[in-house]
Amino acid sequence: MLLYNLVKDSLALLFPDLCVGCNTSLVNQEKYLCLNCSYDLPITNDYLDADSLVDKRLKARMPVNKVSSYLYFTGGSRVQRIIHRIKYQNGYALAQFLGRQYGGILKNSPYFQHLDFIVPVPLHRKRLRERGYNQSEYIARGMADELGAEVIINNLVRLVHQKSQTKTKGRYERFENMEGMFSVRNPAEFENKHVLLVDDVLTTGATLEACGVALLKVPNVKLSIATLAFTK
Numbered sequence: 001m002l003l004y005n006l007v008k009d010s011l012a013l014l015f016p017d018l019c020v021g022c023n024t025s026l027v028n029q030e031k032y033l034c035l036n037c038s039y040d041l042p043i044t045n046d047y048l049d050a051d052s053l054v055d056k057r058l059k060a061r062m063p064v065n066k067v068s069s070y071l072y073f074t075g076g077s078r079v080q081r082i083i084h085r086i087k088y089q090n091g092y093a094l095a096q097f098l099g100r101q102y103g104g105i106l107k108n109s110p111y112f113q114h115l116d117f118i119v120p121v122p123l124h125r126k127r128l129r130e131r132g133y134n135q136s137e138y139i140a141r142g143m144a145d146e147l148g149a150e151v152i153i154n155n156l157v158r159l160v161h162q163k164s165q166t167k168t169k170g171r172y173e174r175f176e177n178m179e180g181m182f183s184v185r186n187p188a189e190f191e192n193k194h195v196l197l198v199d200d201v202l203t204t205g206a207t208l209e210a211c212g213v214a215l216l217k218v219p220n221v222k223l224s225i226a227t228l229a230f231t232k
């Protein structure tokens, strides 16, 4: 153990952990993000706003209770680097860490009280095998630590592998492409429950809409949605 710590400390000196946001060496208690990047995160603070930008984006399309996103996502920003790490570079612990921070904020929102379940957008089995983890599940687990709701990963399921979508397709066509892609295996589990659907980034909203449509088929379910980031 002593040897392990010695090796670990020496490695840390040679290869210090770098900030995910700006690549500077992390010091002292900093974890994943340096103090600067932590303070400068573009937090939306939309959790008290009943009619936020993301509410507008999704409420027109389905009867959802409340939509919230933690961070603004812009190209080339530190949020983009964070999301990239979470999705493609084994960043599941970072996903959980940020989920916990976000959950700590949502705890103070009247819209996210009395949640029963937190449900991450499922990855298809093939994608899950390639990546080794579902980033949204880790975001959900971090949020659950703060919000005190149970994470359910095997009730909302993805039925078919997502076909590659050309960029020329509009929002509606993209949703058409995804309709029927998700299904709730055991509707009774979600009946009369407040379910929080969680994803990493909200862009067109087609995936969340397809999940939401499947969830809203459950009798008397209350659906809310939260994502770590969203593109304006």
Ligand SMILES: [Zn+2]
Residues within 6 Å of the ligand: 019, 020, 021, 022, 023, 024, 033, 034, 035, 036, 037, 038
């Ligand atoms: Zn930084």
